[in-house]
Amino acid sequence: MSAYYFQTLPRYRRKIDIETASTNSTIDPNSPGFTTKLTKPPALGLLNNKYRLHVIPNNNSSLSNQFTHRISYNTRNNAYYENSIFNKKYLKSWKKGCMEYDNIAYKVDNELDLQMVYLAREPDTDRSTEPGYIIWQFDYRSGNFLISSLNLRLKHCTFDDSVSIRWSISPLPTRSNPTPTFHPINSDLLPTCTHDNQYKYQSDNTLKDVSSLIKGEYGFKLKVDLIGGDIDDAWQKTQLFRQKRTGGSDDLVDDDETFGFDVKVELVPDIVCDPLPEIIREKGEEMLFNDKETSDFIISLEINESKENQEYYVHTKVLSSRSDYFRALLDSKMIESNNGSLILKDISAKTLEIILEFLYIGEITSELESIEDWIDLIYGASRFLIHTLVQRCEKALKELVNEDNVDDIEAIARECGAEQLIRYFDMLLDVDDEVTTSSDEDKNKLNAEKKNAKKITNIGVTSLRNIFRRKNKKSKKLLNLV
Numbered sequence: 001m002s003a004y005y006f007q008t009l010p011r012y013r014r015k016i017d018i019e020t021a022s023t024n025s026t027i028d029p030n031s032p033g034f035t036t037k038l039t040k041p042p043a044l045g046l047l048n049n050k051y052r053l054h055v056i057p058n059n060n061s062s063l064s065n066q067f068t069h070r071i072s073y074n075t076r077n078n079a080y081y082e083n084s085i086f087n088k089k090y091l092k093s094w095k096k097g098c099m100e101y102d103n104i105a106y107k108v109d110n111e112l113d114l115q116m117v118y119l120a121r122e123p124d125t126d127r128s129t130e131p132g133y134i135i136w137q138f139d140y141r142s143g144n145f146l147i148s149s150l151n152l153r154l155k156h157c158t159f160d161d162s163v164s165i166r167w168s169i170s171p172l173p174t175r176s177n178p179t180p181t182f183h184p185i186n187s188d189l190l191p192t193c194t195h196d197n198q199y200k201y202q203s204d205n206t207l208k209d210v211s212s213l214i215k216g217e218y219g220f221k222l223k224v225d226l227i228g229g230d231i232d233d234a235w236q237k238t239q240l241f242r243q244k245r246t247g248g249s250d251d252l253v254d255d256d257e258t259f260g261f262d263v264k265v266e267l268v269p270d271i272v273c274d275p276l277p278e279i280i281r282e283k284g285e286e287m288l289f290n291d292k293e294t295s296d297f298i299i300s301l302e303i304n305e306s307k308e309n310q311e312y313y314v315h316t317k318v319l320s321s322r323s324d325y326f327r328a329l330l331d332s333k334m335i336e337s338n339n340g341s342l343i344l345k346d347i348s349a350k351t352l353e354i355i356l357e358f359l360y361i362g363e364i365t366s367e368l369e370s371i372e373d374w375i376d377l378i379y380g381a382s383r384f385l386i387h388t389l390v391q392r393c394e395k396a397l398k399e400l401v402n403e404d405n406v407d408d409i410e411a412i413a414r415e416c417g418a419e420q421l422i423r424y425f426d427m428l429l430d431v432d433d434e435v436t437t438s439s440d441e442d443k444n445k446l447n448a449e450k451k452n453a454k455k456i457t458n459i460g461v462t463s464l465r466n467i468f469r470r471k472n473k474k475s476k477k478l479l480n481l482v
Contacts, residue, residue: 044143045069045219048099048136051091055143055267056083065268067145071138073097073261074252075117075243078106081259086252094119099221103132107236108245118157118242121226121235128235132226138263139172139219141427145267146218149211154224155260158189159201160237163228169210171217176426182223183213203242205256218270218427222263270427271398271420273391276362279321287315289360297330301352302345310349312356322359324385347383351376358389371400375412382416394421 045053058066072081073094080097082090091097094106105123109116121132140147156165168182189202214220226238241260252258281287287294295313302309319326329342344352354366354377368374378393394413398421401409406425413421 045138045140045145046142047071047097047138049139051096053138053140053143054082055140055145058266065272066148067267067269069140069265069267071097071261071263072259073241074258075119075241075260076245077252078117081252084254086254097136098134099137100135101133103127103130104134104226107239115245116242117245119240120238123233123235128232129229132238134224134240136222136263137172137219138222138265140265140267141172141218143267144270146216146270147211147214147220147265148268149209149266150214150220151207151209151211151264152185152222153205153207153256153259153262154185155203155205155241156187156224157192157201157203157239157242158237159239160229160231160234162230163226163234163237165238165240166225166227168223168225169213170221170223171214172219172221174218174427182221185210185213205260207256207262216423270424271391271395273395274388276322276359276388279318281317287318287360289314289357296340298341299352299356300341300343301347301349302343303349309343312352314356314359318359322386322388324387326384347380348376351380355380355384355386355389359386362388364392368396371397371405374400375409378412378416378418382418390416390418391420394418394424397421398424 044055047053053069053071055067055069058068060068068083070083071090072084073079074081075094077089078093079089080091080094081088095101103122104119105121107118107120107123119134121128121130154167156167158165165187167185167187169185170180170182171177173180185208187204188206189204192201192203224240226240228234229237231237243257243260279287290313292313295315297314297316297319299312299314300309301312316326316330320330321327350366350373354364354368357366358364364377368377374393374396378390378397381389381393397409397413397418406428410422410425412418413425
């Protein structure tokens with residue numbers, strides 16, 4: 001069995017030494033990824049596997065479950081800023097914000113007619129004509145977020161036709177896509193002149209929507225390559241984030257010229273739990289679960305031959321409004337719907353009661369003590385086509401996944417059509433892939449945590465596998481829908 005990288009499990013979270021970056025943003029206790037068990041604010045994302053990224057609610061969106069994150073780089077100050085907080089630096093120095101770089105330097109033009117700052121290839125070395133590159137990595141797995149949109153400002157300039165600057169982006173490696181490829185980001189170079197009209201060059205400072213390349217992913221890598229030139233000052237012909245060295249205010253203004261590197265991300269939780277559909281009630285109409293006086297339908301659960309069936313008094317309006325299974329049954333002309341009753345079997349009384357109560361109040365009030373209880377519930381929710389209950393089971397089971405049960409729970413998710421949980425499994429990262437880009441120290445730390453996780457996890461893998469086998473045998477019967 002492969003070993004997988006679980007970023008945010010409540011029973012054992014991956015504990016990385018994250019260098020705390022300055023921020024004024026606050027953490028919402030109700031936001032995805034938050035847990036009171038952590039002694040430090042949670043990392044709702046990671047920059048370059050090292051620095052905390054603080055995802056915040058999107059107050060400009062009318063929709064719920066919308067979040068946002070922004071990283072901006074100002075060349076004059078040589079600093080990164082987070083979430084439009086410009087009075088405090090997030091990271092000092094362009095190098096700190098990069099995951100990898102080669103043959104790149106911070107350049108200050110001291111000539112009186114220029115007075116510019118920018119990133120370029122190393123000057124005054126034998127590598128000044130060789131390619132240079134930078135890679136940044138944004139990873140939102142720790143906050144359980146998926147990218148819904150991504151807009152980038154990637155200011156770059158070329159001063160000769162023999163050179164080029166190429167931007168590209170790739171999703172993070174996952175189990176379904178272990179070796180993602182970089183997709184090119186188109187440049188819109190326009191003829192430009194220096195302020196004294198002495199030099200002409202090509203520049204791109206547009207805000208680009210690259211959502212189509214990365215939507216639905218947990219994160220991405222952004223890469224820039226500086227290429228070409230066979231003359232002595234070739235290094236100077238490719239420039240990133242070019243900006244005036246002097247003349248600016250100490251107070252940063254959020255405009256097109258202030259940040260040559262600007263990453264604006266909108267995110268949604270990877271597993272969303274929708275509300276139940278509203279029930280249209282008559283004025284003064286009251287419907288309570290197991291209320292004999294107002295009930296117009298009876299569900300009879302066949303327990304075993306030695307005991308009488310357990311009866312539940314329900315309302316057809318509730319059943320048909322919130323379960324596609326019961327809607328199809330009640331709209332049909334089957335004997336059960338005509339008689340106002342239905343006999344069920346192959347489901348426990350505990351699970352059926354949780355399901356029926358959920359249809360009425362939209363909450364799971366019973367305490368589910370084991371992973372087996374959640375597996376029973378997702379089978380039942382899938383059987384009765386209760387989409388919102390399947391989502392709640394997905395969320396719970398995701399938090400219970402570990403290295404020993406991942407294959408079994410994935411198979412259950414696929415059998416029940418739990419699309420969000422299936423996507424989570426597809427996005428899982430194999431530990432071997434993860435540690436290839438990490439230091440030996442990080443690799444040893446991650447492997448140690450894997451071993452420790454096995455010791456402290458008490459989910460009961462043997463019983464899980466037994467229940468999976470049992471469910472697998474009954475699957476055709478359980479999913480035999482109307």
